[in-house]
Amino acid sequence: MKKLVFKGLLVSMAGAAVLATGLPAVGAAQKVLAVGSTALQPLAAEAGEMYSDSHSGASITVQGGGSGAGLSQVGKGGVTIGNSDIFAEQKSGIDASKLKDHKVAVVGITPVVNKDIKVENLKKQQLQDIFAGKITNWKEVGGNDEKIVLINRAQGSGTRTTFEQAVMGGTEVKTAQEQDDNGAVQKIVGQTPGAISYLAFSYTNGKSAKNLKKISIDHVKPTNKNVTTNKWSIWAYEHMYTTLSPDKTTKSFIKFMTSKAVEKAVTKKLGYIPVKSMKVTKDADGTVVK
Numbered sequence: 001m002k003k004l005v006f007k008g009l010l011v012s013m014a015g016a017a018v019l020a021t022g023l024p025a026v027g028a029a030q031k032v033l034a035v036g037s038t039a040l041q042p043l044a045a046e047a048g049e050m051y052s053d054s055h056s057g058a059s060i061t062v063q064g065g066g067s068g069a070g071l072s073q074v075g076k077g078g079v080t081i082g083n084s085d086i087f088a089e090q091k092s093g094i095d096a097s098k099l100k101d102h103k104v105a106v107v108g109i110t111p112v113v114n115k116d117i118k119v120e121n122l123k124k125q126q127l128q129d130i131f132a133g134k135i136t137n138w139k140e141v142g143g144n145d146e147k148i149v150l151i152n153r154a155q156g157s158g159t160r161t162t163f164e165q166a167v168m169g170g171t172e173v174k175t176a177q178e179q180d181d182n183g184a185v186q187k188i189v190g191q192t193p194g195a196i197s198y199l200a201f202s203y204t205n206g207k208s209a210k211n212l213k214k215i216s217i218d219h220v221k222p223t224n225k226n227v228t229t230n231k232w233s234i235w236a237y238e239h240m241y242t243t244l245s246p247d248k249t250t251k252s253f254i255k256f257m258t259s260k261a262v263e264k265a266v267t268k269k270l271g272y273i274p275v276k277s278m279k280v281t282k283d284a285d286g287t288v289v290k
Contacts, residue, residue, distance in 0.1 A: 036070015068156030085158025
């Protein structure tokens with residue numbers, strides 16, 4: 001009997017309330033509860049359904065809440081898997097030595113704007129200045145005379161951490177409207193004239209993204225091919241963190257996440273990159289090695 005639960009939860013304070021009520025208990029032999037990154041959520045959910053179809057009695061529950069929530073909850077033993085766009089070492093308050101890292105994919109992250117904005121490319125410095133609040137009108141970067149509306153991700157978001165590490169270079173981001181997950185950002189940017197934010201590649205295609213436009217940086221396009229060589233430098237590993245001794249079903253599901261079956265049917269279709277396709281590696285400090 002197949003069981004799959006896919007819930008997107010919006011959690012504002014680093015996802016601390018993700019497990020407040022109503023979630024299934026962790027610990028049953030064939031139950032896997034994965035919480036955290038909304039960038040990884042679509043891939044984990046579809047792979048979870050595939051796994052349930054081929055493993056009778058398995059129950060795979062996938063929820064959002066942000067990378068911070070995933071890391072915090074798996075560290076406390078509240079969930080089986082903590083999904084994260086960042087290394088555990090990057091999150092304050094997390095003891096990475098007590099967690100096991102499983103890199104299951106890579107995802108690119110790109111600036112996105114409302115489709116009506118007449119800008120196709122930004123210099124990296126211009127992008128930084130926009131998010132720092134130094135550039136406030138699209139006409140300053142070759143667009144129409146229209147106010148720039150910043151949409152940011154909440155603290156605890158791995159997507160935000162990745163974007164700031166790659167783009168901001170320590171420059172403080174201007175206080176702006178914050179959203180808890182990629183799905184909310186996708187919707188609001190598409191509905192808001194003058195809006196700009198950033199999204200995982202997996203949220204920039206399909207009908208739900210029809211009102212968005214991806215922005216090139218220094219004339220480099222946000223493509224998976226450019227991510228694999230770090231020509232496009234805004235990207236992250238998709239981590240599934242567990243305890244040091246995960247149960248049999250959890251280990252089996254994580255292994256399944258990187259299988260040829262998932263790669264062929266889901267990973268590339270949704271805009272993710274298999275880890276083995278990368279020509280470079282990146283560590284928790286953001287250092288890239290070819």
